[in-house]
Amino acid sequence: MVRLQTxxxxxxxxxxxxxxxxxxxxxxFLGTAxxxxxxxxxxxxxxxxxxxxxxxxxxxxASLALSxxxxxxxxxxxxxxxxxxxxxxxxxxxxxxxxAAAMDACRFVIDTLKATVPIWKREHVLGGAVxxx
Amino acid sequence: MVRLQTxxxxxxxxxxxxxxxxxxxxxxFLGTAxxxxxxxxxxxxxxxxxxxxxxxxxxxxASLALSxxxxxxxxxxxxxxxxxxxxxxxxxxxxxxxxAAAMDACRFVIDTLKATVPIWKREHVLGGAVxxx
Amino acid sequence: MTLRVLYFASLxxxxxxxxxxxxxxxxxxxSALWSMLGDRHPRLSAAGVKPLVACDRTYAxxxxxxxxxxxxxxxxxxxxx
Amino acid sequence: MTLRVLYFASLxxxxxxxxxxxxxxxxxxxSALWSMLGDRHPRLSAAGVKPLVACDRTYAxxxxxxxxxxxxxxxxxxxxx
Numbered sequence: 001m002v003r004l005q006t007x008x009x010x011x012x013x014x015x016x017x018x019x020x021x022x023x024x025x026x027x028x029f030l031g032t033a034x035x036x037x038x039x040x041x042x043x044x045x046x047x048x049x050x051x052x053x054x055x056x057x058x059x060x061x062a063s064l065a066l067s068x069x070x071x072x073x074x075x076x077x078x079x080x081x082x083x084x085x086x087x088x089x090x091x092x093x094x095x096x097x098x099x100a101a102a103m104d105a106c107r108f109v110i111d112t113l114k115a116t117v118p119i120w121k122r123e124h125v126l127g128g129a130v131x132x133x
Numbered sequence: 134m135v136r137l138q139t140x141x142x143x144x145x146x147x148x149x150x151x152x153x154x155x156x157x158x159x160x161x162f163l164g165t166a167x168x169x170x171x172x173x174x175x176x177x178x179x180x181x182x183x184x185x186x187x188x189x190x191x192x193x194x195a196s197l198a199l200s201x202x203x204x205x206x207x208x209x210x211x212x213x214x215x216x217x218x219x220x221x222x223x224x225x226x227x228x229x230x231x232x233a234a235a236m237d238a239c240r241f242v243i244d245t246l247k248a249t250v251p252i253w254k255r256e257h258v259l260g261g262a263v264x265x266x
Numbered sequence: 267m268t269l270r271v272l273y274f275a276s277l278x279x280x281x282x283x284x285x286x287x288x289x290x291x292x293x294x295x296x297s298a299l300w301s302m303l304g305d306r307h308p309r310l311s312a313a314g315v316k317p318l319v320a321c322d323r324t325y326a327x328x329x330x331x332x333x334x335x336x337x338x339x340x341x342x343x344x345x346x347x
Numbered sequence: 348m349t350l351r352v353l354y355f356a357s358l359x360x361x362x363x364x365x366x367x368x369x370x371x372x373x374x375x376x377x378s379a380l381w382s383m384l385g386d387r388h389p390r391l392s393a394a395g396v397k398p399l400v401a402c403d404r405t406y407a408x409x410x411x412x413x414x415x416x417x418x419x420x421x422x423x424x425x426x427x428x
Contacts, residue, residue, distance in 0.1 A: 011144050011161075021168040021218050028144075028161035031232065031347050035154040047346065050274055050339055053323035054346075078346060085154050090347050099164065103240050110232060110347060118320065118339075119346025120275035131276045132345040164428045180427065183355055183420055186404035187427075211427060223428050243428060251401065251420075252427025253356035264357040265426040 001075040002058040004049050009077045014093035018073040025099035027106035031090040033083050037132075043124045045083045050118035054078070057117045061109055069105035071096040076109060078119060089121075134208040135191040137182050142210045147226035151206040158232035160239035164223040166216050170265075176257045178216040183251035187211070190250040194242055202238035204229040209242060211252060222254075267292060269332060271303065272339040277317060280309040296321075296328045299338065317341050348373060350413060352384065353420040358398060361390040377402075377409045380419065398422050 001017040011028065019026055033045045062074040075093045083089050092109050096102035121132045134150040144161060152159055166178045195207040208226045216222050225242050229235035254265045267290050273281045281303075290299060296319050304311035318341040319326050332338065348371050354362045362384075371380060377400050385392035399422040400407050413419065 011148075015144075015163070019165060019219065024165055024167040026163040026165060026221075028163070029232065029236065030148070030159040030161070032152060032157055032159060032228075034157040034230065048275055049346070050272070050320070050323075050341065053320055053339065056323055086152065088159075095165075097167070099162065099243060103162070103236070107236050114344070114347035116325075116344065117346050118274065118318075118341050118344055120342060121345040122275070131279075131342065133276055133342040181356055182427070183353070183401070183404075183422065186401055186420065189404055247425070247428035249406075249425065250427050251355065251422050251425055253423060254426040255356070264360075264423065266357055266423040 002055055002062055003077045004051060004054055004080050005077055006079065006081045009079065009088045009091040011091060011093070014075040014077060014091050017075040018093045018095035020072055020095065022097060023072050023095040024097055025102040026093060026095045027099070027102035029092040029106050029110050030088040031110070032088050033085050035085045037123055040125050042085065043126065044085060045089060046122040046124060046129070047078070047080050047083060047089060048120045048122070049078065049080045054118050058113065061112045061116070064112070065094065065105040065109050069096070069108065070098070070101040071105045074105065074109060076113065078117070080119075135188055135195055136210045137184060137187055137213050138210055139212065139214045142212065142221045142224040144224060144226070147208040147210060147224050150208040151226045151228035153205055153228065155230060156205050156228040157230055158235040159226060159228045160232070160235035162223075162225040162239050162243050163221040164243070165221050166218050168218045170256055173258050175218065176259065177218060178222060179255040179257060179262070180211070180213050180216060180222060181253045181255070182211065182213045187251050191246065194245045194249070197245070198227065198238040198242050202229070202241065203231070203234040204238045207238065207242060209246065211250070213252075267333070269299070269335065270337045271299075272337065274339065275342045277310065277340050277342055280312070281307040290332060292333055293331060295331045296326065296338065299332060318343070348414070350380070350416065351418045352380075353418065355420065356423045358391065358421050358423055361393070362388040371413060373414055374412060376412045377407065377419065380413060381409075381421075399424070
């Protein structure tokens with residue numbers, strides 16, 4: 001399951017999307033909006049995605065995880081639009097029979113997502129906003 | 134936050150217990166009850182803990198994680214009593230400013246918990262139950 | 267040949283448009299297109315570093331010839347997650 | 348000296364009790380206690396491998412002298428998580 005969404009990320013949905021009765025482990029990752037960047041207070045974040053391509057890249061990463069690690073299912077959700085401080089901008093869930101594969105694959109997914117998925121973050125600070133690129 | 138509990142583990146409570154506005158990452162792990170062990174169908178699990186010492190060990194692991202990794206807070210919840218297939222027997226949440234430390238510490242916590250916390254699992258199968266030791 | 271060109275994030279700020287249509291000759295590659303677009307949007311080339319490129323929603327190289335491509339996107343370094 | 352002794356999981360199945368009180372002499376260590384308990388519960392020693400030991404809820408060695416200890420627990424290999 002791969003999704004771009006404007007609504008808050010719900011972990012229970014991600015878990016329901018990945019877990020099967022043969023799985024003994026679910027590794028999860030949430031990227032959350034921090035209130036500070038390089039010493040400056042951040043008011044909120046804004047995410048822009050290249051819709052269509054972003055989902056395509058997320059699907060590709062999920063497929064790679066499934067082929068390279070002994071995992072059962074992968075779910076990735078990423079917010080677009082405004083994200084408040086403390087909210088999750090990205091949520092990842094990976095289910096597997098055993099924990100090491102689940103955790104390895106979860107790390108692979110977030111690391112690869114941050115490197116390749118066409119999504120951009122804009123930090124809104126007092127008096128303006130800057131793209132993080 | 135460290136807890137032994139008979140009720141289902143709620144991830145939202147674990148996340149609320151760990152996340153601060155300076156944190157950009159929350160790594161989570163759920164150990165879930167599998168329906169099969171060594172080819173035999175499992176009906177449900179039962180966990181017994183050495184209450185008092187188990188929480189003490191979990192606190193010790195959380196403290197080690199906080200001192201050895203650049204993380205903000207750690208929460209660990211473990212079920213005792215009957216756990217149905219698909220339910221989480223253990224839940225771990227680690228918040229950190231950055232993701233690598235959160236994921237490293239989360240893995241340290243589950244690996245160490247499985248090695249040292251005095252909790253025992255009994256697998257209930259057709260016609261009986263066996264301690265996993 | 268008609269091509270849809272997309273700009274994202276700071277590149278869109280530089281062009282002032284998120285999407286536009288351009289006519290290119292057969293055999294044009296991404297580099298040549300980028301030069302054309304720089305004439306149209308002077309602030310684009312001022313970006314300095316070359317962005318990433320996607321052709322029909324897949325990452326592509328700068329020498330990719332655009333024959334048969336419908337959509338080219340210029341992507342600043344990504345920062346999702 | 349009175350000591351509270353706890354058994355968990357399969358060890359409790361072997362003794363039939365989860366907790367009991369025993370009287371020991373000053374200077375008794377965990378190994379000596381284990382021998383005493385084996386006499387009381389013949390199926391305990393049949394467990395084969397020696398379990399882990401906790402004194403007052405902290406892991407302890409088998410040569411730990413029990414003077415001042417209030418609670419000793421015998422723990423099969425753990426399987427939580």
